[in-house]
Amino acid sequence: MIETDGLTKHFDEFVAVEDVSLAVHAGEVLALLGPNGAGKTTTVRMLTSILIPTRGTARVAGYDIVTQAEQVRASVGVLTESHGLYLRMKGREYLDFFGQLYSMDEAKRRRQGKALAERFGLHDVLDRRIGEYSKGMRQKLALIRSMMHDPPVLLLDEPTSAMDPHSARQVRDAIRDLRKDGRAIILCTHNLAEAEELADRIAIIRRGRIIVQGTALELKARLLGPPLLELRFVNNPDGFVERLSGLVEVESSGHNWVRYRVADPQTINPQVLAIAAEHQMKVVTLSEVPQSLEEVYLRVVSEG
Amino acid sequence: MATLASPVEQTQSRTSLHHQMQMLWWNLSRALIVTRREVLDMFRDWRIIVPAALLTMIFPYIANWGAGRMVRWVQEYGADIVGERLVPFLLMVVGFFPITFSLVIALETFVGEKERRSLEPLLSTPLTNTQLYLGKTLSATIPPVAGSLLGITVYLLGVKGNINWAPPTVLLIQVILLTVLQALVMVSGAVIVSGQTTSVRAANLLASFIIIPMSFLIQAEALIMFWAEYGALWWIIVGLVVLDIVLTRMGVRIFNREGLLGKEMDELNLGLGIKKLVRLALARRREGPRRNAWQWYRDEVLGTVGRSWGAILLVVGALAGAYLIGLRYADVYRIPPHIFIVNNWYQRFLDVLGESGLHGVGGVLLVLLQNWRVLAVASLLAVFSFGVLAVLILMVPVALVGYLVSQMAMAGMDPMVLWAALIPHSIIELPAAILAGAVAIRVGASILAPPPGKTVGEGWLEALADAGRLWITLILPLLVIAAVVEVYVTPYLVGLAAGGG
Numbered sequence: 130m131i132e133t134d135g136l137t138k139h140f141d142e143f144v145a146v147e148d149v150s151l152a153v154h155a156g157e158v159l160a161l162l163g164p165n166g167a168g169k170t171t172t173v174r175m176l177t178s179i180l181i182p183t184r185g186t187a188r189v190a191g192y193d194i195v196t197q198a199e200q201v202r203a204s205v206g207v208l209t210e211s212h213g214l215y216l217r218m219k220g221r222e223y224l225d226f227f228g229q230l231y232s233m234d235e236a237k238r239r240r241q242g243k244a245l246a247e248r249f250g251l252h253d254v255l256d257r258r259i260g261e262y263s264k265g266m267r268q269k270l271a272l273i274r275s276m277m278h279d280p281p282v283l284l285l286d287e288p289t290s291a292m293d294p295h296s297a298r299q300v301r302d303a304i305r306d307l308r309k310d311g312r313a314i315i316l317c318t319h320n321l322a323e324a325e326e327l328a329d330r331i332a333i334i335r336r337g338r339i340i341v342q343g344t345a346l347e348l349k350a351r352l353l354g355p356p357l358l359e360l361r362f363v364n365n366p367d368g369f370v371e372r373l374s375g376l377v378e379v380e381s382s383g384h385n386w387v388r389y390r391v392a393d394p395q396t397i398n399p400q401v402l403a404i405a406a407e408h409q410m411k412v413v414t415l416s417e418v419p420q421s422l423e424e425v426y427l428r429v430v431s432e433g
Numbered sequence: 434m435a436t437l438a439s440p441v442e443q444t445q446s447r448t449s450l451h452h453q454m455q456m457l458w459w460n461l462s463r464a465l466i467v468t469r470r471e472v473l474d475m476f477r478d479w480r481i482i483v484p485a486a487l488l489t490m491i492f493p494y495i496a497n498w499g500a501g502r503m504v505r506w507v508q509e510y511g512a513d514i515v516g517e518r519l520v521p522f523l524l525m526v527v528g529f530f531p532i533t534f535s536l537v538i539a540l541e542t543f544v545g546e547k548e549r550r551s552l553e554p555l556l557s558t559p560l561t562n563t564q565l566y567l568g569k570t571l572s573a574t575i576p577p578v579a580g581s582l583l584g585i586t587v588y589l590l591g592v593k594g595n596i597n598w599a600p601p602t603v604l605l606i607q608v609i610l611l612t613v614l615q616a617l618v619m620v621s622g623a624v625i626v627s628g629q630t631t632s633v634r635a636a637n638l639l640a641s642f643i644i645i646p647m648s649f650l651i652q653a654e655a656l657i658m659f660w661a662e663y664g665a666l667w668w669i670i671v672g673l674v675v676l677d678i679v680l681t682r683m684g685v686r687i688f689n690r691e692g693l694l695g696k697e698m699d700e701l702n703l704g705l706g707i708k709k710l711v712r713l714a715l716a717r718r719r720e721g722p723r724r725n726a727w728q729w730y731r732d733e734v735l736g737t738v739g740r741s742w743g744a745i746l747l748v749v750g751a752l753a754g755a756y757l758i759g760l761r762y763a764d765v766y767r768i769p770p771h772i773f774i775v776n777n778w779y780q781r782f783l784d785v786l787g788e789s790g791l792h793g794v795g796g797v798l799l800v801l802l803q804n805w806r807v808l809a810v811a812s813l814l815a816v817f818s819f820g821v822l823a824v825l826i827l828m829v830p831v832a833l834v835g836y837l838v839s840q841m842a843m844a845g846m847d848p849m850v851l852w853a854a855l856i857p858h859s860i861i862e863l864p865a866a867i868l869a870g871a872v873a874i875r876v877g878a879s880i881l882a883p884p885p886g887k888t889v890g891e892g893w894l895e896a897l898a899d900a901g902r903l904w905i906t907l908i909l910p911l912l913v914i915a916a917v918v919e920v921y922v923t924p925y926l927v928g929l930a931a932g933g934g
Binding site for chain 1: 463466467470474477478549550551552553554555556557558559560561690691694705
């Protein structure tokens with residue numbers, strides 16, 4: 130649904146995006162992460178056929194972003210960085226306006242607008258002026274706008290910013306449903322927990338280049354090393370650490386716990402437990418220490 | 434998913450008139466979606482509605498009251514003509530005032546949305562550049578024009594009741610046309626400015642380029658109205674139609690989604706600009722194998738001449754036309770033949786050349802400086818007039834030549850003397866002037882229609898680089914040679930022609 134090959138954008142002497150190649154298939158969510166000014170918005174604008182790439186190619190929903198710009202824009206729903214709402218309009222009018230721009234007939238505009246408004250809890254404020262909406266309500270309205278015409282591709286920039294937890298949950302559930310419906314979604318977010326929860330794959334962009342991309346598990350394994358496990362005992366595991374050397378890489382230990390890394394937990398962990406049982410060590414828990422996407426992200430953006 | 438193409442696109446031949454009309458209707462209907470939203474939004478803003486209502490309803494009433502009082506007062510002194518001219522003049526003023534706020538609306542139509550950050554969602558829709566541009570232009574034009582027409586109606590009803598005056602139909606049509614066309618010119622210009630700047634403040638500052646010419650135009654129209662030479666208004670109407678077409682075409686052509694969103698600041702990087710200009714002037718083509726001097730000259734200089742063929746033809750045609758105009762008006766404005774009879778005129782000719790310093794190296798420099806100055810001024814004025822003034826300036830001396838040749842022939846003089854005085858250096862100077870005019874036109878016109886894929890600035894820089902390259906490698910050398918010929922050869926040939934050399 131979205132394919133880019135060497136996508137590059139220069140503004141005079143400034144290189145905003147360099148050689149970005151990625152692919153997002155139908156039913157997939159790609160989280161595009163990166164610090165401010167990394168090139169995320171420029172990439173999204175090229176995929177919306179607003180900016181013309183300096184080099185490289187991209188196709189969105191099968192259409193070339195340069196030669197078939199109108200078809201691309203008809204196939205894409207964009208939630209921009211800032212709301213971009215007309216404050217003197219009523220919510221209903223606003224959705225109707227954009228529905229017309231996407232060539233939806235009146236009945237469909239009304240139906241779709243109502244359904245989406247109900248889904249996101251805006252149905253009772255649609256007849257109020259947007260200027261009277263809270264920040265979260267405006268964000269939801271902007272999101273509804275991006276979904277009005279039922280696009281196969283969605284480019285969402287910070288979809289849950291300014292939202293309360295309940296609203297944010299609604300939006301995330303909607304994104305999951307859209308994925309199930311076979312949409313291709315690019316999600317730009319600084320909320321790493323959200324990215325890890327929703328994204329099938331993650332791409333981290335820095336200074337215009339994609340530094341790493343893959344699933345969250347792949348990135349963690351590649352950048353943070355093998356999984357970190359923690360074994361907790363009832364008593365002090367005197368001498369136990371020495372017995373584990375050779376089998377696992379012990380990272381740290383405490384008065385009743387030990388942490389170790391192992392590339393193949395499925396094979397090694399039973400052996401560790403067997404050793405503990407041999408020495409009559411009373412095991413409380415054996416669990417994986419969560420390695421967060423934040424650690425991956427910080428390692429990537431701080432390098433070089 | 435949204436459909437976007439016109440339903441008829443796939444079934445009709447692209448070239449049929451019916452198809453073109455349907456495409457036009459399709460584009461208009463899409464544009465009107467934007468127009469409707471903008472107009473409705475306008476009417477929700479009291480800061481637009483209140484002044485509009487005042488100008489539309491109150492001012493015509495005031496004008497009507499003033500006209501009535503003035504007419505009755507001047508009639509007491511037998512100066513009826515003042516009243517007769519004032520009433521139609523106020524009709525024009527009443528029509529003009531409401532369209533002044535079209536400028537404000539149009540100036541912020543793109544850049545205002547950009548500042549409010551509502552532009553990107555609009556640019557992300559399937560609207561084409563033409564549809565978006567047209568929609569915005571119409572939204573800035575329709576309400577003020579409607580206000581003008583309403584104001585004119587209020588005024589006419591008032592003066593009819595007050596002093597029983599109604600305008601001749603032709604004058605009424607002229608005033609309505611002028612009002613609409615002036616609104617369109619101001620809006621088109623303002624929308625162009627709005628699309629090319631990065632802030633409303635910058636757009637307002639650039640609006641002086643619209644306000645000043647329009648104010649001159651209004652003053653000219655006022656003179657015509659008081660002079661009651663209403664026929665002259667048709668020329669203004671024709672000029673406004675041409676200007677509307679040019680500005681609209683220019684606006685659509687240079688409208689650039691990328692420029693609207695990409696630039697955050699209006700930045701004038703002179704250093705970078707000059708570097709680019711020099712680089713382009715040295716070599717338009719950067720890739721490819723190394724070239725020797727002739728190859729460079731052939732590609733870059735002669736190539737530029739080849740690229741300018743259209744402008745060259747235009748200048749040649751204009752100069753030919755100027756010559757014919759000179760011939761034509763020789764009959765209308767005759768110089769008494771005795772003026773051409775001068776005793777010992779060849780000696781007088783040489784004396785004048787000596788007195789004005791047109792001899793020797795100093796003379797060559799003088800001639801060169803004069804020619805360069807004229808062509809430089811023409812080139813400079815081309816920038817501000819889309820190339821038009823450059824052509825007009827070049828036409829003047831040629832028209833004079835045509836006029837003088839005809840006068841001399843009518844006086845019975847042998848025109849060979851004049852040809853001897855002109856041809857030797859003109860066969861070198863004229864091509865230089867034509868080339869200078871052609872590249873000046875390209876510089877001026879590059880603003881109207883930059884090459885595809887390039888911004889206005891990039892297109893202008895390329896045209897300027899072409900002009901600079903041609904000036905240095907061809908035009909200036911030709912002018913130098915022409916100056917040498919004019920100072921050293923022409924007097925000798927004039928003497929031969931006169932039999933006194």
